[in-house]
Amino acid sequence: MASRFLRERLDGLADEPRPGVSRTITDAQVKCVVVHPLKETRAGEMHWSKRELAKVVGISPASVLRIWHAFGLQP
Incomplete structure (x- = not known):
C-alpha cells in the first residue's frame, strides 16, 4: 500500500502546462x-x-x- 501511495504522489510531479500568461520575450531578444x-x-x-x-x-x-x-550582468 505504501508503494502505491508513493507512486501516485510521484505521478503528481509530472511537468504539465501551467496557468498564467505565456512568455512574450523570445530567446533571440x-x-x-x-x-x-x-x-x-x-x-x-x-x-x-x-x-x-x-x-x-x-x-x-x-x-x-x-x-x-538573471545572467549576473551589470550595465
Whole structure:
C-alpha cells in the first residue's frame, strides 16, 4: 500500500502546462540583450543603459534589467 501511495504522489510531479500568461520575450531578444553590448559600443560611452538597450531590442527597460540580473550582468 505504501508503494502505491508513493507512486501516485510521484505521478503528481509530472511537468504539465501551467496557468498564467505565456512568455512574450523570445530567446533571440534575450540573446540580443546579453550579446549586443559586448559587440557594439556607443560613441563616447563606456556602457549601455537599460533604456537605450531596451529601445534597440524592442522590450521594456525592466525586462532588460531582469535579464541582466538573471545572467549576473551589470550595465
